[in-house]
Each structure stands twice: as structure tokens, then as C-alpha cells.
Amino acid sequence: MSNAVVHADIHGQAHAAHHPALRHHFDTMGQQKEAAVIGMWVFLLTEILFFGGLFAAYMVYRVWYFDAFAEASRSLEIFWGALNTAVLIGSSLTMAMAVRGAQTNKRTATINWLILTMLLGCVFLGVKVIEYAEKIEHHHVPGFNYQWAPAHEAAPAAEGVAAEGHRKLSLTPEQLQLMTQIYFSLYFTMTGLHALHMIVGIGLMSVITWMTWKGKFDREYYTPVEMSGLYWHFVDIVWIFLFPLLYLVERHT
Amino acid sequence: MSGHVSPVGLYVTIFGALTVLTALTVFAAFVDLGQFNFLVAMVIAVFKASLVIWYFMHVKYASHLTKLTVATGLFFLVILLSMTLIDYSSKAFTPMPPFLQ
Amino acid sequence: MLDKLKIPERHYLNNGHSLASWLLTKDHKRIAIMYLISISVMFFLGGLFAIGIRLELATPQGDFVTADTYNKFFTMHGVIMVFFFLIPSIPAVLGNFLIPPMIGAKDLAFPRINLISLYIYWIGGVFTLYAMIAGGVDTGWTFYTPYSATGSNTNVVPTAVGVFIAGFSSILTGLNFIVTIHRMRAPGMTWFRLPLFVWAHYATSLVQVLGTPVVAITIVMLGVERALGFGIFDPARGGDPVLFQHLFWFYSHPAVYIMILPALGVQSELVSTFSRKTIFGYSFVAFSSLAIAVFGFIVWAHHMFVAGISTYAAMVFSFLSFSVAIPSAVKVFNWTATLYKGAISFETPMLYAYGFLGLFAIGGLTGLFLATLGLDVHVHDTYFVVAHFHYIMVGGAIMGYMGGLHFWWPKMTGRMYSEFFSRVSAIMVFVGFNVTFFPQFVVGYLGMPRRYHSYPDEFQVLNVMSSAGATVLGLGYALPVLYFLWSLRYGAVAGPNPWRASGLEWQMQSPPLTENFVETPIVDTEPYEYEHVVSREKHLV
Numbered sequence: 001m002s003n004a005v006v007h008a009d010i011h012g013q014a015h016a017a018h019h020p021a022l023r024h025h026f027d028t029m030g031q032q033k034e035a036a037v038i039g040m041w042v043f044l045l046t047e048i049l050f051f052g053g054l055f056a057a058y059m060v061y062r063v064w065y066f067d068a069f070a071e072a073s074r075s076l077e078i079f080w081g082a083l084n085t086a087v088l089i090g091s092s093l094t095m096a097m098a099v100r101g102a103q104t105n106k107r108t109a110t111i112n113w114l115i116l117t118m119l120l121g122c123v124f125l126g127v128k129v130i131e132y133a134e135k136i137e138h139h140h141v142p143g144f145n146y147q148w149a150p151a152h153e154a155a156p157a158a159e160g161v162a163a164e165g166h167r168k169l170s171l172t173p174e175q176l177q178l179m180t181q182i183y184f185s186l187y188f189t190m191t192g193l194h195a196l197h198m199i200v201g202i203g204l205m206s207v208i209t210w211m212t213w214k215g216k217f218d219r220e221y222y223t224p225v226e227m228s229g230l231y232w233h234f235v236d237i238v239w240i241f242l243f244p245l246l247y248l249v250e251r252h253t
Numbered sequence: 254m255s256g257h258v259s260p261v262g263l264y265v266t267i268f269g270a271l272t273v274l275t276a277l278t279v280f281a282a283f284v285d286l287g288q289f290n291f292l293v294a295m296v297i298a299v300f301k302a303s304l305v306i307w308y309f310m311h312v313k314y315a316s317h318l319t320k321l322t323v324a325t326g327l328f329f330l331v332i333l334l335s336m337t338l339i340d341y342s343s344k345a346f347t348p349m350p351p352f353l354q
Numbered sequence: 355m356l357d358k359l360k361i362p363e364r365h366y367l368n369n370g371h372s373l374a375s376w377l378l379t380k381d382h383k384r385i386a387i388m389y390l391i392s393i394s395v396m397f398f399l400g401g402l403f404a405i406g407i408r409l410e411l412a413t414p415q416g417d418f419v420t421a422d423t424y425n426k427f428f429t430m431h432g433v434i435m436v437f438f439f440l441i442p443s444i445p446a447v448l449g450n451f452l453i454p455p456m457i458g459a460k461d462l463a464f465p466r467i468n469l470i471s472l473y474i475y476w477i478g479g480v481f482t483l484y485a486m487i488a489g490g491v492d493t494g495w496t497f498y499t500p501y502s503a504t505g506s507n508t509n510v511v512p513t514a515v516g517v518f519i520a521g522f523s524s525i526l527t528g529l530n531f532i533v534t535i536h537r538m539r540a541p542g543m544t545w546f547r548l549p550l551f552v553w554a555h556y557a558t559s560l561v562q563v564l565g566t567p568v569v570a571i572t573i574v575m576l577g578v579e580r581a582l583g584f585g586i587f588d589p590a591r592g593g594d595p596v597l598f599q600h601l602f603w604f605y606s607h608p609a610v611y612i613m614i615l616p617a618l619g620v621q622s623e624l625v626s627t628f629s630r631k632t633i634f635g636y637s638f639v640a641f642s643s644l645a646i647a648v649f650g651f652i653v654w655a656h657h658m659f660v661a662g663i664s665t666y667a668a669m670v671f672s673f674l675s676f677s678v679a680i681p682s683a684v685k686v687f688n689w690t691a692t693l694y695k696g697a698i699s700f701e702t703p704m705l706y707a708y709g710f711l712g713l714f715a716i717g718g719l720t721g722l723f724l725a726t727l728g729l730d731v732h733v734h735d736t737y738f739v740v741a742h743f744h745y746i747m748v749g750g751a752i753m754g755y756m757g758g759l760h761f762w763w764p765k766m767t768g769r770m771y772s773e774f775f776s777r778v779s780a781i782m783v784f785v786g787f788n789v790t791f792f793p794q795f796v797v798g799y800l801g802m803p804r805r806y807h808s809y810p811d812e813f814q815v816l817n818v819m820s821s822a823g824a825t826v827l828g829l830g831y832a833l834p835v836l837y838f839l840w841s842l843r844y845g846a847v848a849g850p851n852p853w854r855a856s857g858l859e860w861q862m863q864s865p866p867l868t869e870n871f872v873e874t875p876i877v878d879t880e881p882y883e884y885e886h887v888v889s890r891e892k893h894l895v
Contacts, residue, residue, distance in 0.1 A: 025461040027874075031537060033256075034316065035463045039533045041319055045326035046525050046567045052330045053571035053601050056337050057586060060597055064346050078279065085275050093268040096259075096309045103258045142591075143583020178585070178592030185584035189575060226256070226311075233310045237302045243275075244294035248282040252290065318536060329564045332651055337600050339671075340655065344664035 021221040033223050040227045044234050047197075051238055054190050058245060061182050066250075067171055068179030072148075072187075073249035075140070077131065081247035084127050085239065091120035092236045099229040102222035107212060110225065114209045117232065121202045128195055132188075140184050148173075148180040187246055194242060197235050204228050257314035267308045274301050359847040361768045365865040380465035381868050385472050386451035387766070389442060392475060394835070396438040401828060403431035408790075408821040416808035424807035425492035426508065432495025437517050438479055440751055441609065444616035445527055445562075446475070448758045449555045451766060453531060455859040455866065456549050458540025458875045463533040471526035478520030485512035494805060496606070499587035499598040503579040511581055518573045521566045524612070528562030531555050540858075542877035549857050549881055550626075550639055554619025557643035561608045561615070561650060569605035572598065596662045603654040611650040614714075614746055615643060617754025618685055621710050624757050625689045627855040628704035629696025632882035635688040642681035649678040659730050668727055675725035682718050686711065701853070702776040706757030709784045713749025717742060720795065735805070737798030744791045756783065756834070761855075763838065764848030768864040771841040775833060782830030789823025856882050 019029050026032040062069050094117040101110030139147040171179070208228045211217065217225060278297045286293060307313045312323055366383045369375075376384055406427040410418040419427070450468065454461050462468050485491055491513045493502040502510050535556050539548075576598070578584045585591025587598040626633045633639055655663055655671040663671075689711060698704070720742040724730050733739060760780075764770050793816035798804075802813045809817070851860040858875055859866075 023465075024869075025459065025463075025465065025538075035533050035537045037315065038318060038322060038536060039464060039467075039529060041322045041326075042529045042532055042563055045322065045329075046529075046563055048326045048330055048567075049333070049564055050567035050571050052333050053568045053575070053604075055330075056333055056601060057575065057597060059334060060337065060341050060594065063341065064594075065592070078282075082275065082279055086272060089268060089271045089275065092271075092305060092309050093264055096264045097261070100258060100261070100264070103256065142585055181585050182592050185578070185586050189578055189584065189586075193574070230310055233305050237305050240301045240305070241298050244278055244282070244298055248278065248290075248294055250290070251282040252285040325560075326564070329651060333568065333604055336652060336655075337604075340596075340600065340663045340667035343666040 019220050021216075029220055033221075036223045036227060037230075040230050044230060047234060047238075051190075051193070054186065054193070055241070055245075058186050058190070061179075061186065062245075062249070065179040065182060068176055069183050070250035070253075071176065072180040072183040073247060074251065075138075076187075076247050077134075078247055078251070080127050080131050081243050084124050085243045087120050087124050087127070088236045088239050091117045091124070092233055094120060095229050095232045099222070099226050102212065102217050102225040103219065105217075105219050107215065107217075110212050110217075111209055114205050114212065114225075118202050118205050118209070121198055121205075125195060125198060125202075128191065135184070135188075140180075141188065142181045142185045146177075146181050146184070148177045190242055190246070194235065194238055197238070201228070201232050201235050204231065257311065259308065259311070259314075263308060267304050270304060271301055359849040361847055362863045362865070362867075364867060365768070365863065366868045367767075367865050369868045378469070380461070380469060382450050382454055382462050382465060382468055383766070383866060383868075385468050386447050388472055389446040389450065389475070392472075392479070393439050393442055393447065396434055396479065397831075400431050400434035400439055401831070403427045403434070404824065405828065407431060408824040410807050411809070411817045412821040414809050414811045414814050414817075419807065421807050422492055423490075425494070425805070426490035428805055429491045429494050430486055433482060433491070433513060433517065435747075436495055436609070436613075437520050438475075438482065440613040440747060441520075441524055442475060442527070443613075443751070443755045444620065444758060445531070445555060445558055445612075446471075446523075448551075448620065448755075448762060449531060449558075449616060450527070452762065452859050453534060453552060453555060454538070455862055455870045456552050456857060457535065457538060458543050458858050458871065458877060459534065459538040460869050460871065460874075462530045463538055464530050467526050468530055471523045471530070474526065475520055475523040478516045478518070478523065481512050481516030481519060483516075485509035485516060488512065496602065497573075497576060497598075498602075499576065499579070499593075499595045500589060503576055504588055504590070511577055514573045514577055518570055518577075521570050521573075524562045525566050528559035528566075531559040532563065535559075540875050540877055543858075544877075546637065546640070547877055547879075547881055548640075549619075550622035550633060550636070550643075551616075551619040553640040554615050554622070554643045557647035558612050558615040558619075560644075560647050561612050565605040565608040565612070565651070568601060569609075572601040572605070575601075596658070599658050599661055600655065603657045604651075607654040607657065608647075608650040610743070610746070611646055613751045614754075615646060617710070617751045617758075618643065618646075618682075620754045620758035620761070621685075621689060621707055621714075623855075623857070624703050624707035624761060625692050625711075626882045627761070627853055628701060628707065629693050629698045630884050631692055631696040632880070632884075633688060634691035634694075635684075636881070638684055639688050642684045645681035646678065649674070649681070653678050653725075656725055656730070659727055660734050672725055672727040672730075676722065679718060679722055679725070682714075686715055686718070700777075702773060702780055703757045703761035703853075705777060705780040705784075706753045706760065709780070709787075710750060710753045710757065713745055713753065713784075713787070717745030717750055720745065733798060735803055737794040737802050737804055739798065740804050741791050741794035741798055744794070749787055749791070753783070753787075756780070759834075761853065762859075763841070764852050765859060765862070765864050765866070767842060767845075768848055769841045769845030770848045770852060771834075771837045771845055775837045779830050779833040779837070782826055782833070786823050786826030786828070786830050790820050790827050791823070793817070793819045793823075854884070856884055 022029055022032060026035070094113050098110050098113035098117060101107075101113055135141055136144075139145050205228055208225055211224060274297050278294055281293050281297070282290065284290075306323060312319060366381055369381075370379075376388065379385060406419070407424070410416065410424055410427070416424065450462070488509050491506070491508045491510055493506050493508070493510060497510070497514065535548075535552060575586045579586050579588060585593050587593045587595050589595060622633055622639060653671055653675040655667055656675045659668050659672070720738070724733065724739060724742055760771070760776060797813050797816040797820075800813065802809050848864050850862065850864050853860075858877070861875065862870055
């Protein structure tokens with residue numbers, strides 16, 4: 001049996017029939033797409049566990065240092081956090097619309113929705129810059145002249161918060177200094193990692209936008225758009241948890 | 254083969270629900286529910302995440318394998334968190350040296 | 355029976371000769387060969403540090419190197435062997451090469467991601483090698499805080515970055531395998547017709563994908579603590595060092611299953627082929643791989659019994675740690691039952707398999723000793739632990755790797771190696787291994803602590819035995835390099851199926867075509883049916 005002849009024959013036949021985006025180790029576009037979807041979800045699993053380690057650390061210290069965590073959390077501006085949450089949820093909507101546009105082969109609409117998503121992502125990052133700048137100004141960055149001095153903090157603006165809690169804090173200033181520092185170490189690591197993922201996501205989307213503009217997608221093949229969508233929604237989900245955990249600790253005092 | 258195309262109305266509805274739930278989370282944070290504040294916040298967050306996963310990420314219309322994959326990831330996250338807690342919930346907080354009087 | 359065998363004209367090794375055709379390849383087999391070379395280099399590097407350790411421990415005094423240097427020896431030995439040799443070894447070499455043909459596919463699901471995983475491995479290796487050259491690390495491969503975060507003045511961050519990066523190589527390999535095994539099987543290749551090697555790699559991939567990210571984030575936290583001054587694990591800043599250990603071991607315990615599960619898969623293939631019998635209790639063995647993977651995630655704190663976890667948690671984890679031995683035992687029983695009344699033989703791969711059977715059993719049983727809370731309190735951080743994990747990692751995983759390499763070498767290269775020298779090597783490895791590590795059980799039980807470069811005089815005899823054994827072991831590992839290289843040029847042509855083994859990979863030519871199969875095979879037989887092998891062979895050149 002001559003391998004060479006048979007091989008050429010099969011290859012010649014196959015080439016005529018398939019979509020240009022079909023890779024040769026797959027039999028059908030359906031198989032390829034399904035593989036991509038599973039692959040992307042497996043990758044998102046790794047991201048769940050990746051952030052999960054931070055959530056585990058957060059969980060332990062929140063239980064141990066609850067009062068300090070609450071005080072530190074109250075020093076964050078709910079306004080920015082809530083705004084960012086709304087912005088990200090909006091960007092999830094625009095991303096879903098972008099994927100839908102790709103599915104229905106509407107090139108211009110897809111590009112517009114993708115650009116809108118990226119813009120909203122940039123708004124989110126801009127807000128984070130504002131927040132980080134404020135934290136830097138107040139010396140709330142661990143390792144960089146960290147100084148917890150609640151007496152100097154202006155109470156978070158008019159959000160209905162009265163005096164500094166009806167429960168007398170039994171922590172000494174030294175304890176507060178250390179415990180709130182743990183909070184902020186986790187705050188910066190978690191939001192920083194999240195922001196990094198957003199930057200990657202925006203980069204990914206710019207590539208996808210370019211590919212859409214170049215006409216690489218159609219009803220049969222829009223997998224990269226969908227994959228970016230999955231990634232972006234995941235980044236949104238992480239923030240959905242970060243917001244209450246970081247911003248909303250014991251706000252009712 | 255194209256996947257399931259969701260109607261625009263569905264997406265907008267989910268967006269609306271997510272926005273309302275966000276507002277609810279913020280509102281609930283200002284109500285003194287004691288220990289339950291955390292639980293309420295987490296329940297709402299889980300529900301929001303579920304909406305995103307189910308509808309925005311199309312898991313509702315995806316294969317069994319995809320659903321199993323998502324469930325597996327969440328299962329092992331729960332193991333990480335809960336089994337770490339086995340240790341921390343069964344011992345007293347031992348003050349670190351700086352905290353000793 | 356067959357005409358004089360010839361190397362086929364076209365195969366994956368001569369399909370392009372330029373450097374670019376290798377470095378930019380998407381062929382899983384070429385990627386496997388590049389991994390083979392890379393991890394072999396890392397193995398011998400890790401081995402050099404082992405030589406340093408055993409040289410120091412030949413005398414009770416710390417007279418060969420300073421304590422700090424000795425700390426660097428065992429750290430680098432651990433980091434390199436765990437992250438850059440054992441974890442990739444079987445999956446990246448044998449798994450990459452064999453999983454597509456075993457399931458009847460042309461390649462893995464994501465060939466480019468496969469290539470990227472190799473690049474990532476190299477980049478991680480560069481960081482770690484840099485750290486080594488810049489003076490090494492002395493924290494132990496476990497990087498315990500606060501020493502690694504604030505105490506040590508060695509190259510922790512570059513090493514941690516190297517490990518972090520290499521972790522992604524592992525994740526991508528696992529991801530690729532999971533999707534491939536789910537979605538790329540040939541028609542008729544149902545889950546229960548898969549070779550047990552594939553089941554083992556599927557289970558391994560689950561662990562890689564779910565566990566590695568946690569150590570990755572732990573390294574990130576360690577990194578920001580050390581480099582930026584964040585306080586997360588440092589008690590002086592209100593942190594908890596035990597939290598580091600929880601997060602570290604959440605991965606590093608399942609990591610040991612990443613290291614052994616593939617070898618368990620190889621073992622099933624070898625035992626079946628060289629007893630000419632189907633594996634006894636196939637589905638039990640298949641499910642036991644999954645069970646090991648899952649249970650492996652719920653036992654991690656048995657590394658922390660004396661670290662400061664609560665007694666309650668210690669008891670829970672001790673109990674759970676017993677459970678994880680059960681699926682491993684199921685495998686040992688099933689292999690033994692396979693051998694019983696089988697037509698057993700003693701080719702080199704099978705010699706490694708016999709060795710594996712006994713040494714894995716000893717390693718596993720001593721693991722039960724360590725799972726026993728009351729006993730572990732006494733032998734924790736002694737050489738008993740060191741001996742236990744070397745029985746599994748070397749007596750188990752590396753023998754599995756060597757057995758697999760010797761079994762599939764003819765498929766990968768089309769050549770047979772010298773059976774005489776390979777048997778000599780296998781025996782040297784077995785004898786050398788036991789002389790090296792059995793005394794360590796004794797000396798550890800007697801109280802000799804690990805990670806010390808000096809020890810009380812009464813332990814010297816056993817330590818000298820151990821160091822002598824290490825010499826034989828090292829020579830046993832060096833010999834295959836010679837005869838494998840020799841075989842590439844002068845070895846007998848192997849033909850498609852020199853072992854008359856079952857499995858789709860043996861229906862390919864040796865070395866295989868780039869696309870593996872001319873036509874997608876259609877599977878209609880159960881695995882490990884040896885009666886059919888002879889009749890299938892007649893169709894091959």
C-alpha cells in the first residue's frame with residue numbers, strides 16, 4: 001500500500017468542500033467550533049481557580065479582621081464602584097450584541113458594538129485610575145509609606161453614613177494599621193489583576209475588531225468573536241463579586 | 254454550523270435585571286441585616302453571575318459537556334474555599350506578635 | 355514472515371529539515387521530541403544538584419559546602435525536578451506524541467497552543483536558569499513564607515516567575531488534552547475503548563487545569579509581597595504564613611498526582627502488552643484514575659499537620675488522605691491480576707514495569723504511614739518523607755517514564771535500541787534506586803531531619819549507602835542516553851509493531867507520518883485484544 005498516493009487523493013478531494021477557516025485536523029466546522037468553546041471554557045476554569053486563590057485569602061482575613069476590613073472598605077467610594085459595575089454590565093450587553101452581530105453576519109454592527117465595548121472598558125479603567133490615585137494620595141498603598149489614619153479621612157461623601165459606626169471599635173491604631181494594610185494588599189492585588197485582565201480583553205477585542213473589518217467572519221465561522229465574548233463576560237463576573245466584597249463591607253453603620 | 258442566536262430583547266432584559274440587582278446590592282448594604290448582609294450580597298452576586306453565564310455566555314444553549322465544564326470549575330472553587338475554612342473555622346485566631354498586648 | 359524491514363520513505367522526522375520547520379511546527383510529534391530534549395537537559399541539571407546533596411551527606415559534618423549553599427542545592431534540585439522535569443515528562447513527551455494516534459486523530463485539538471506551551475516552558479526555564487546562575491535560591495522548592503517573602507536574600511522572584519510561567523505550559527497541555535480526548539476521537543472510539551494511557555492523561559489534565567492556577571496566584575501573592583512590600587503572608591504585617599501553605603499545597607498535592615497518574619497509565623499499557631492479556635478490570639482502572647484526580651484535591655493539608663492547623667482539620671485531612679490510597683491500590687491489584695496466568699516476558703519496558711509495581715507499592719504504603727496523623731507528627735521533615743516521595747517519584751514516575759520511553763521509542767524513531775544495554779540499565783536503576791532510598795526510610799525513622807547538611811555520626815553508614823546507591827542510579831540513567839543516541843543511527847529497524855502490542859498507534863508506520871493516519875481509522879474492537887494484532891499486521895509494510 002503506497003501511502004503517498006492515497007494521501008494526495010484524499011487531500012485533493014477534501015480541499016474542494018470545506019470552509020476556508022476549517023483546520024485540517026478537524027473533520028467539520030461544527031467539531032472545530034465545539035472544540036474551541038470547550039477549550040475556552042476550560043481556560044476560564046483556570047481563571048476561576050486563579051482568582052479563587054485570592055478569594056480564599058480574602059475570605060480568611062475578612063473573618064479574622066472583620067472590623068478593620070469594614071473600616072477600610074468604607075474608605076472606598078461606593079459611587080465609583082457602583083458606576084464601574086454598571087459600566088461593566090453595560091459592556092457585557094454590548095459584547096453580547098457584538099457576538100450576535102457576528103452570528104447574523106452584520107459586519108458594521110459587530111464592529112460598532114465591539115468598539116463600544118472597548119470604550120466602556122476604557123471608562124472602567126479610567127475610573128480605576130481615579131480611584132487608585134486617591135488611594136495613593138492617602139497613603140493607602142501597602143509597601144509605599146502605608147499609613148492608615150482614619151481621623152484624616154473625609155467621610156465618604158453624602159451617602160447617608162452618619163458617624164463612624166455605632167459599634168465602638170476595640171482595635172488599637174497599631175492593629176488597624178496592620179489589618180487594614182492586609183485589606184489593601186488584597187484590594188490592590190485583586191483589582192489590579194482584574195484590571196490587567198481587562199487590558200488583555202481590550203487588546204483581544206481590538207484584534208477581533210480588525211479581523212471583523214477584514215471580513216474574516218461569517219455565519220459559519222465567528223468563533224473568535226464568541227471566544228472573546230466569553231472572556232469578556234468572565235471578567236465582568238469577577239467584578240460582580242469584587243464589588244460587594246471590597247466596597248460593601250458593613251456599610252450600614 | 255451556527256449557534257443559537259438570542260433575540261435582542263432577551264439581552265436587554267438581562268441587562269435590565271443585572272442593573273436592578275446591582276442597585277439592590279447597594280441598597281441592601283445600607284440596611285442593617287447583621288450577619289445576613291454578607292449572605293444577601295453573595296446570593297445576589299451569584300444570581301447575577303448565573304444570568305451572565307446562562308444567557309450572555311450562551312451556556313443555556315450549549316452542550317452538556319459545556320455545562321459540565323462550568324459546574325466542575327465551580328465545584329473545585331467551592332472545595333478550595335470550604336476546605337480551607339475547615340481549618341480556620343476550627344481554631345481560635347492566634348494573635349500575631351504585633352497584636353499581643 | 356515479513357521482508358527485511360526498512361525505515362519508511364516519508365515520516366514526520368524528514369518532513370522538513372530546516373530549523374524553522376521544527377521551531378514553528380504544529381506537529382504534535384515534533385513538539386514531543388523537542389520536549390524530550392528539553393526535559394532531559396533539565397533532568398540532568400536537577401541530577402547535578404542531587405549529586406551535590408549526596409556528596410555532602412556522605413560525611414556527617416557539613417564539610418563539602420556551606421549550609422547556605424546546601425540549601426540552594428536541595429532547593430534547585432526540587433524546583434527543577436518537580437516543575438521542569440516530572441510534571442511535564444510523560445504528558446509532554448509521551449502524551450503529546452501518542453494521544454492523537456491512540457484516539458485515531460491527526461493531531462491535538464489545538465496544535466498552535468501545543469507549540470506555545472513548549473515556548474512557555476522554555477521561557478520559564480530561562481528564568482529559573484537565570485536564578486540559578488545568579489546565585490540560586492535557598493527557600494526549598496516549597497517557598498514557605500515568611501522566609502521566602504522577607505527573610506531570604508536569594509533569587510526568589512526570578513525562580514518564582516520561572517515556575518509561574520512553566521505552570522502555564524502545564525495548563526495549556528492539560529487543556530489541549532481534555533478537549534482532544536472529548537472531541538477528536540475517531541469513529542467507534544468510545545470512552546471505554548480508549549487505552550488506559552488516555553484515561554490516565556485525561557485525569558492528569560483535569561488536575562493540571564484545576565490545580566495549577568492556584569499555585570500561580572500564590573506565587574503572584576508571594577511576588578507582590580516580596581517585591582512591592584504588600585503584606586499577605588508575613589506575620590510582622592498581620593499576615594498568616596499558614597495561609598501560604600494552604601494555597602501552596604492546594605496545588606502541590608494534586609501536583610504529585612500530575613506526576614504519577616501518567617506513569618500509572620503507562621504501567622497499564624506495559625503490563626497488558628507484556629502479559630499478552632487485557633487489563634483485568636478495565637473500567638475499575640479507568641475510573642480509579644478519575645478518582646485519584648478528584649480525591650487528590652481534598653487531602654492537601656496532610657503536608658501541614660505540624661504547621662499550625664487545627665487538630666480537627668488535621669483529623670479530617672488524615673482521614674481523607676487514606677481514601678486517596680484506595681484507587682491506587684485498585685490499580686496495583688488489577689495489574690497483578692493481569693499478570694496472573696498471563697504470558698509474561700522480560701523485555702526492557704517490562705523490567706521497568708515490574709520495578710514500578712513493587713516500588714510504587716512501597717511508596718504508596720509509606721504514604722499511608724504519613725497520612726496517619728499520630729505517626730506523621732514524628733516523621734514529618736525527616737528522611738522518611740524524603741524516601742516516601744522518592745519511591746513514588748523516582749521508583750514510580752521516573753520508572754514509568756523510562757518504561758514508556760523504551761516501549762514507544764521504536765514507534766517514535768523507527769529504531770530498536772540494544773536490548774542488552776537497556777536491560778543492564780534497567781537493573782542498575784532498580785538496584786541503585788533501592789540502595790539510595792531504602793536506607794533513607796530507616797535513617798528518617800531514626801530521626802534524621804531533612805534539609806540539613808550535617809547529621810549525627812550514627813547515621814553515617816546508612817548515608818554512605820545512600821550516596822553509593824545514588825552513583826549506581828546516576829550511571830543507570832546516563833547509559834540510556836548513549837544507547838538511545840546510538841540506536842538512531844545504528845539500531846535495528848523496528849517496523850510498525852515490534853512488541854505486537856494492541857492500540858491504534860501500533861497501526862501507524864514507524865516513525866509515523868506527519869498526519870499519523872492515511873485514512874481515519876474506524877474502531878470496532880475492544881482495547882487490548884491481542885488475538886487480532888497478528889492479523890492486522892499483515893496489512894502493514
